[in-house]
Amino acid sequence: MNGTLIWLTIRQVRWIRFAYLVLLFVTGYFEFTNRGSLSVHSEAGMMVWILGAGTIGKDVTNGVLQSIFSRPVKRFEYVLSKWFAVGSMGVLVAWLYLGMGWTILFFQDRPADLTDLLTGLIIAVLASFGTSASLILFSSLVPGFGDIGLMFLIGIVPTVAVQFWHGGSQYWGYIGSEVVQNFLFPAGGWAEDGFDSVSLFAWVSYFFVITLCLTLAVWAMNRKEITYANS
Amino acid sequence: MSGIQVENLVKTYSRGKVRALDGVSLAIPSGGVFGVIGPNGAGKTTLMGCLMGFLNPDSGSIHVDGMDVEDIRVRLFTGFVPERLTFEKWMSGRSFTAYQHALAKLPAPQREQAVAAALTEVGLEETAWDRPIAKYSRGMLQRLALAQAILGSPRYLFLDEPTSGMDPLGVMAVRNLLAKLKKQGCTIILNSHQLEQVDRLCDQVVFVRQGRVEAMETQRAGEEVERSLAVSWRKLEKGLSEAQLKTIIEPSGAQLKDFKEGQAEFLIKDDQGSEKLLACLIQAHIPVIEAHSVEKRLERLFMKENDMEAKS
Numbered sequence: 001m002n003g004t005l006i007w008l009t010i011r012q013v014r015w016i017r018f019a020y021l022v023l024l025f026v027t028g029y030f031e032f033t034n035r036g037s038l039s040v041h042s043e044a045g046m047m048v049w050i051l052g053a054g055t056i057g058k059d060v061t062n063g064v065l066q067s068i069f070s071r072p073v074k075r076f077e078y079v080l081s082k083w084f085a086v087g088s089m090g091v092l093v094a095w096l097y098l099g100m101g102w103t104i105l106f107f108q109d110r111p112a113d114l115t116d117l118l119t120g121l122i123i124a125v126l127a128s129f130g131t132s133a134s135l136i137l138f139s140s141l142v143p144g145f146g147d148i149g150l151m152f153l154i155g156i157v158p159t160v161a162v163q164f165w166h167g168g169s170q171y172w173g174y175i176g177s178e179v180v181q182n183f184l185f186p187a188g189g190w191a192e193d194g195f196d197s198v199s200l201f202a203w204v205s206y207f208f209v210i211t212l213c214l215t216l217a218v219w220a221m222n223r224k225e226i227t228y229a230n231s
Numbered sequence: 232m233s234g235i236q237v238e239n240l241v242k243t244y245s246r247g248k249v250r251a252l253d254g255v256s257l258a259i260p261s262g263g264v265f266g267v268i269g270p271n272g273a274g275k276t277t278l279m280g281c282l283m284g285f286l287n288p289d290s291g292s293i294h295v296d297g298m299d300v301e302d303i304r305v306r307l308f309t310g311f312v313p314e315r316l317t318f319e320k321w322m323s324g325r326s327f328t329a330y331q332h333a334l335a336k337l338p339a340p341q342r343e344q345a346v347a348a349a350l351t352e353v354g355l356e357e358t359a360w361d362r363p364i365a366k367y368s369r370g371m372l373q374r375l376a377l378a379q380a381i382l383g384s385p386r387y388l389f390l391d392e393p394t395s396g397m398d399p400l401g402v403m404a405v406r407n408l409l410a411k412l413k414k415q416g417c418t419i420i421l422n423s424h425q426l427e428q429v430d431r432l433c434d435q436v437v438f439v440r441q442g443r444v445e446a447m448e449t450q451r452a453g454e455e456v457e458r459s460l461a462v463s464w465r466k467l468e469k470g471l472s473e474a475q476l477k478t479i480i481e482p483s484g485a486q487l488k489d490f491k492e493g494q495a496e497f498l499i500k501d502d503q504g505s506e507k508l509l510a511c512l513i514q515a516h517i518p519v520i521e522a523h524s525v526e527k528r529l530e531r532l533f534m535k536e537n538d539m540e541a542k543s
Contacts, residue, residue, distance in 0.1 A: 002334075003333075004330060004333040004334050005334075008319070008330065011321075012319075012321075062317055062319075063315060063317030064317060064318065064319055066283075066285060066311070066313050066317070067313070067317075067318060067319075067331065067379070068334065069283075069284070069285065069306075070283055070285075070306065070309070070310075070311035070313075071306055071331065071334040071335050071336075072303050072304070072306040072307050072334075072335065072336055073303075073306075073334060074303055223287075225280075225285065225286045225287060226280070226285035226286070227280065227285070227286070
């Protein structure tokens, strides 16, 4: 990993994205108030989407890859740095979000268990780095913010399709939908039940998805030809 | 082995339908300025892209100082100025140069000094160093591009149209900088449409057309070479024959290339040759109205290739 590229990726985040995060925090306030429990999995995924959308795609569109790869920077170093930067930002914001939830519950006289809080903190890490890997893969494939569009499309298609299927097809539709969700938001197995009921399969599948996404992203970057941006 | 060796480089686009480079072979010696010229769409930028390892050629090989161009170590001693200056616009000139210094894995303790030295070297005003790049003019961007390229005194400098959009003073400053870098032993590969600049700076010039190297000229940078001078004069009452004109210009060493009443074109060897020719004409009381250089050497290269194309 390259510290300069990690720093660059963090600095690339524009203020407008923080406005979207504020919206997420406002929704979270009501969520914590009503639900009364700490949960962060899907929110961490959303935060990664907001902070990391187009992280590679925008570099391609803006034509800045030339100035990076004219330097002694390996492409896998670039991909891993992007993944780590986006994942880390996701973790930080998700922890802030959890902190807000814990504070709300504390002042409502129903403080969360320390175990719940710790579980939440760990899930935030797993979900952020998992979603970041998936996002980096799509960002390496399509320019601009196409990654978000592509992920949204892939996520929504099976969910919509199962509504029109019946019998056996519907069953396989649900399975397919779950697989897709686990691919887009790895760490799905921990979302509802914490760590007690998580199987070895869930761990293996989590690390498999991350490895697969990053390997494919590096492969896509290695094949990418750096031409001049459309100016 | 020092220098750059390009062997039988082929690069196609659109699944082989467009042949951007068609078996290009070059040997670029180290320590000089190597110019790449050619018409639009000739494949110059594709060649530059392959030399920088940005594009994957279909076949052929490129070696820089004996190392494959894909070898990451090559990037430790090369600098690059792209044609389109697409940098991180939110950064300031200073922070962008510092960022490039860090990416180049140059020593951090000397970063501040090295950045200031590079920005000063290219003549970017100090008041602009902390301004966002988005507010830079084209000329300022060109200077910034050069500043980041010369960080760490690279052994090879790849310049893709480094002075397009620059004011004349900027062009002169860049020319002086490149001459200085050349003296320091830097090998410069220059892709430019500005033939006068290429003519003045380059030791070797390659003419690329339709993805092929059509001609290569070796010269001493800025040396004077044979060219044409067109001269017009007010028609003489008694007239002037071709034979008379040849006798008049004989002492100057110029040769008569084309003759019409009131105008002629001469082949001269250098600037002194033009002076001598004009002196001979004036001494013979020929009322010269105008004299201008018809074409320069590299322009002739273009013209020659175009003529060949027309004939074929």
